[in-house]
Amino acid sequence: MKTLIYLLLPLLVFTACRKRLDSFLFGNDNSITEYLLDNYTGRTTLDVGAAYHVEDSMTHVFQFDISNGAGAQPFMISAIYTGEISRIATDTVILYCHGTADHNDFYWPRQKLYSHLGGTHRYGVLMIDYPGFGLSDGSPTEENMYQSVNGALKWLKANGLTNNRLVMFGFSLGTASVCQVAGNPNDFEMQPSKIILEAPFASAEKMIQDASVLGFPASYFVSLKVDNAIEIKKATVPLLWIHGKADTFLAIDKHGEYVFANYGGPSKTAVRVPGGDHEDTPFVMGYDAYLAALLGFILQ
Amino acid sequence: MKQLFYLITSIFVLGACAPSHFVKPLEHKQHALTASLGGAMLKVPGVATIPIPNTTLGYGYGVKQDLTIYGNLYPTAAVFGVFQFDAGCTWRFWQNENMGASVSPGFNFLFDRFEKNAGLWPQLDANFYMNYFERTGSTKKGTDHQNVNYFYVGFSNWFQLKSTMTLGLKQENRLVFSPQVGHTFERGHWNYNLEVKFLTPYLSNQNIIIDYVSPFGKRGGLGAFFSVTYRL
Numbered sequence: 001m002k003t004l005i006y007l008l009l010p011l012l013v014f015t016a017c018r019k020r021l022d023s024f025l026f027g028n029d030n031s032i033t034e035y036l037l038d039n040y041t042g043r044t045t046l047d048v049g050a051a052y053h054v055e056d057s058m059t060h061v062f063q064f065d066i067s068n069g070a071g072a073q074p075f076m077i078s079a080i081y082t083g084e085i086s087r088i089a090t091d092t093v094i095l096y097c098h099g100t101a102d103h104n105d106f107y108w109p110r111q112k113l114y115s116h117l118g119g120t121h122r123y124g125v126l127m128i129d130y131p132g133f134g135l136s137d138g139s140p141t142e143e144n145m146y147q148s149v150n151g152a153l154k155w156l157k158a159n160g161l162t163n164n165r166l167v168m169f170g171f172s173l174g175t176a177s178v179c180q181v182a183g184n185p186n187d188f189e190m191q192p193s194k195i196i197l198e199a200p201f202a203s204a205e206k207m208i209q210d211a212s213v214l215g216f217p218a219s220y221f222v223s224l225k226v227d228n229a230i231e232i233k234k235a236t237v238p239l240l241w242i243h244g245k246a247d248t249f250l251a252i253d254k255h256g257e258y259v260f261a262n263y264g265g266p267s268k269t270a271v272r273v274p275g276g277d278h279e280d281t282p283f284v285m286g287y288d289a290y291l292a293a294l295l296g297f298i299l300q
Numbered sequence: 301m302k303q304l305f306y307l308i309t310s311i312f313v314l315g316a317c318a319p320s321h322f323v324k325p326l327e328h329k330q331h332a333l334t335a336s337l338g339g340a341m342l343k344v345p346g347v348a349t350i351p352i353p354n355t356t357l358g359y360g361y362g363v364k365q366d367l368t369i370y371g372n373l374y375p376t377a378a379v380f381g382v383f384q385f386d387a388g389c390t391w392r393f394w395q396n397e398n399m400g401a402s403v404s405p406g407f408n409f410l411f412d413r414f415e416k417n418a419g420l421w422p423q424l425d426a427n428f429y430m431n432y433f434e435r436t437g438s439t440k441k442g443t444d445h446q447n448v449n450y451f452y453v454g455f456s457n458w459f460q461l462k463s464t465m466t467l468g469l470k471q472e473n474r475l476v477f478s479p480q481v482g483h484t485f486e487r488g489h490w491n492y493n494l495e496v497k498f499l500t501p502y503l504s505n506q507n508i509i510i511d512y513v514s515p516f517g518k519r520g521g522l523g524a525f526f527s528v529t530y531r532l
Contacts, residue, residue, distance in 0.1 A: 203467065213503060214421065214476060215465045247507075
């Protein structure tokens, strides 16, 4: 009995630990001191080439603040808007929610690509770094991520955007924010008129159970939910879903198909891309064809 | 993306990976303390191919000559706020001069302090062992003891009681089967054990967010463990 007590005591002490694995889901890099955009030499999501160049005059790097709960100190979120800010009040804007890698510089080629959707700067594109990513303050958590997206919606609203001209586009981890807003529009500053999901998670728990075989609850590892397959059931706006059929990170049959099948809204379109992996679907599909699919959906 | 691998690495810190606790039963009324280290082999990008450093601490007691009861705690899981515990018994149902066979029914219990989710997974292991070396040695104090080497082969089964997984999906793998091979050096009061477990060699290891190392290519995984036992 004494031996058992000796064994149990340190275990109870250990069990009191609150270490969670959520932070490991975020591949954030906040070591940069400025956005280098075209001069960035680190790895990037795509190489879109000179054909999708964006002029400096149409690139606006700025910050806005969000408060993280009542009484908490606000912290700054860094953002990049491409297009004319003055046209936010009259034109359609895409809020792009990027994936889990690094920061805005990593996804800058995608923002440039979308800035040429339907013609150069036909649509304004806003991309933010979530808390703990790039130049944004705070720590990377699911709640902070949603708060930062809400801050972006607030900024767009303050610049004159209305719900009927807002398109939300999420990639990978960014699909969590889009599904959260689409499923719970009353909790956010704005409601999108259309949503685009590229390579979405089904849920954090699905990811864990696929990898472990055993049906462990997600709470054994993370507080993170990312319940896209649940939240999407409540969406009431049209959906475009794009997923590479060769996605080795979030397999299309284990994640994307569930999100698409669970969608409960009025209209949904699927683009399953043969040969497309997690990051390279636009390239594999061909940038022109990829943009045409996006444009066709937005103009529907 | 690399950090995602660390997340999943940790899944196996908490997961099913542990070596066989007792292959041979203890002597009647004998006590033993055990500790083990190891887990599934993974390719961690930018680091190496490593076995996951799962740990267990356990206790065993020889109820009868052929029956040992045991329990194990998982300190590494505890660091992440999950209480993990297993318990069971090892019954030697057959033996002759140099070999024997045992079964070990038991259960695994996990409980997290965050959302209070509890889970129970019954387990049934079976092993066949064969002694190939036996010699009487002596300690520095001059007392005699037995030195024995034996190897064993067997399998481990975890049973999933729930019929559904997340999102209401059907649980396709109610039985999680993993064969194993191992070798034990018995030196006086101490046992030193190495075990290799072939984790679910019939299931695909593709299109999930980790890179398993498996001798079966696109199926299963490989676990490597080292354990020590001190018999009082």
